[in-house]
Amino acid sequence: MKPFEYSKAENTTSAIKLAGNSSMYISGGTNLIDLMKKHIHEPDKLIDLTDAVSSEITVQENGIRIGAMVRNSTLAEDSLILDKFPLLSRAILKGASPQIRNMASTGGNLLQRTRCPYFYDTALPCNKRIPGSGCGALEGNNRMSAVIGYSNSCVAVHPSDMCVALVALDTKVEILKPDGNTEMINFEDFHRLPGDNPQKDNNLPDGAIITAIEIQNNSFNKNYDYLKLRERESYAFALISVAAALELSGNLIREARLASGGVAHKPWRWKDAENFLKGENATEENFKKAAELAIEKIAPLEDNKFKTEMLKGAIQQSFMNCVTNR
Amino acid sequence: MKTEASNTYSRRFFIKSSSAFTTLAFIPNSVKSFFYQVKEKFFVKKQKIPLSVSINNKEYRLDVDTRTTLLDLLRENIGLTGTKKGCDHGQCGACTVHIDGERRLSCLTLTAMIPGKEITTIEGLAKDGKLHPMQEAFIENDGFQCGYCTPGQIMSAVACVQEGHTGSTEEIKEFMSGNLCRCAAYNGITRAIQKVAP
Known part of the structure; x- marks a missing residue:
């Protein structure tokens, strides 16, 4: 690890003041420390946010506000979350291990880097790590890579499970910018597609801090499912994952939400499938059509062609779980 | 505690190594990286901070490099080598300890x-x-063979029971x-946990 200066910020204002050109913020550290050990990130200064950012979950008039320092395990087992947004809890518990969930923060989960092997191996080319060095995965080992929204520069996927549930639940991200202004960003617009500059994972301005996320009240707490398919049953990143939720009136679908992890550079919403299901009946036939609509636009790479059929089956199964499991 | 590294080396050593670095441009990469490692070891200013940490109900006052992980502190600085280094990248759990009663890596x-914070x-x-x-x-349920992952397994198992995740x-x-x-x-590990679970 490269030597660095460490300071603990008392509040977000002082954190922003402490920040400089080669500084980085740290909260849980479960991804950043690892990246520093591998010399992928080499900040001159670390600014500890653990005391500066809220770790509270609070009820608001139209939803719930989650401080960016709330630990993943706290969030997953919070009674308010289990009651209002159980899909979020389910997704968090499918990610990482209990030890890591005890450490990882809500804000940090949004900012974790891809687990693409080419990003982690400093001997290999990766445009995300060294812009202009090329994408090793595009023509190389791309079993874990994206099937939609990728570019010739980058085929990496966003690794989070929590974020897949958050994008499905129309979350908003509250950020504090270095100029002192606060801004709310729609979760869907927070992460970005790689395009020609895959070194940027998201639209968070330089030096800005995620202070909280807010989830609006909804009726997706009865019929929901999070299905994660991976190389082993636990403690592995997703090959693909599906967050599905339905708001039902009898058998009529009033609203549908469908999102996936392991398919793109950002947590992916399948809006065509959602729009199709809205106003239809909750039947196996319709779920099949929704799944077919979703996979219509995907373009798998050499090693991940299996993701097409896997995704189609997982979407169908996930919607079936929404209506049969409870 | 060691004194600042740069103070213990003479002017002569500094001049000699500086001229060695100048010739680096003509030397292949592998040799270069060796010289950079030497340079980092002796000439990059390390950040040390004074800390007081509580481990197993005992207070320790130390000057540590900011890069020191809790695992390295336990094993290298304090001599508590029961906590094991498996992967050192958060993938194996061998280094699990309790921080304020919660299991962490x-x-x-x-x-x-x-x-x-209180470390156990x-x-x-x-x-x-x-x-x-x-x-x-x-021990009773053969929850190990070689024993290397065992300290981490046991720390994790104790927390698993405290968290109440032993329903099935x-x-x-x-x-x-x-x-x-x-x-x-x-199988032995699971049996051991079931034995202790309420």
């Missing part, structure tokens, strides 16, 4: 971030010369999935 924890390691589980019930249960074999396996055992003593 010491290899991904910066020592600089833990003052004021495998050495702190036994009380008054008597093993913790989980340690007894691991499946739940235990899911909530112990962060601790890998390449001898695959998983």
